[in-house]
Amino acid sequence: MSNILFKKDKGVGIIRLNRPKVYNSFNRAMAFEMQAVLQQCAEDDAVRCIYIIGEGKAFCAGQDLQEAIAEGEPTLSTILNEHYGPIIQRIRSIDLPVVAAINGVAAGAGASIAFACDVTLATESASFIQAFSKIGLVPDSAGTFFLPRLIGMQKAADLMFTGKKVSATEAEKMGMISRVFSDATFAEESLKYAQKLAQMPTKGLAYTKQLLNQSLNNNLNQQLDAEHDYQVAASQTEDYVEGVNAFLEKRKPVFKGK
Secondary structure (H helix, E strand, C coil): CCCEEEEEECCEEEEEECCHHHCCCECHHHHHHHHHHHHHHHHCCCCCEEEEEECCCEEECCECHHHHHCCCCCCHHHHHHHHHHHHHHHHHHCCCCEEEEECCEEECHHHHHHHHCCEEEEECCCEEECHHHHHCCCCCCCHHHHHHHHHCHHHHHHHHHHCCEEEHHHHHHCCCCCEEECCCCHHHHHHHHHHHHHCCCHHHHHHHHHHHHHHCCCCHHHHHHHHHHHHHHHCCCHHHHHHHHHHHCCCCCCCCCC
């Protein structure tokens, strides 16, 4: 792979979007590489958290428009169905926490990918842009699904209609993202956050993620039933036994993700 760089560090699968000359905008090759590396992480027991960041000055500027308008290249329909749809579905279904580390601008589908992750962290100079309206398109890549749930319908409509740039600080205040770090400490602190998640009870986090997914559509009784089922499953993991024993023995637990 060349459009996506990947390495593992202390239980974290680090995915680096690597088209810095075009602000890490996606083309077909990059989209397929992204899907492949997410699947690789899902199948690797050594990976207990996924961390996504951009190379260079941007996180991701969305779709490479040169590809989208070029003759003989994939249509927008194909791009949505074969590129972004599978990426979003993998991020939400994978039984690992997925952390987006926004190191610069996140625009269009790049912002949508950030919102689909479990936790989104940003450097203070980063920004988010719903750029679709500026070229006559509608938000995609599940942006219309996640953003209203993060910040509310009115605010989402405002940002999507106007294409207003939102600073990282503003984004944190409105609940769009989780945390903001200074530019000086962002690289270290955001990776440290992912490494911390990688040392936690992986199955318990995966069950929590699936419960959050289901909560988007369940009614109260359905959610209570789901919590019951996942709690029973969590209580049968090795990490639950370790967590209880560590608590009783007044020591720090050593979770293995099993």
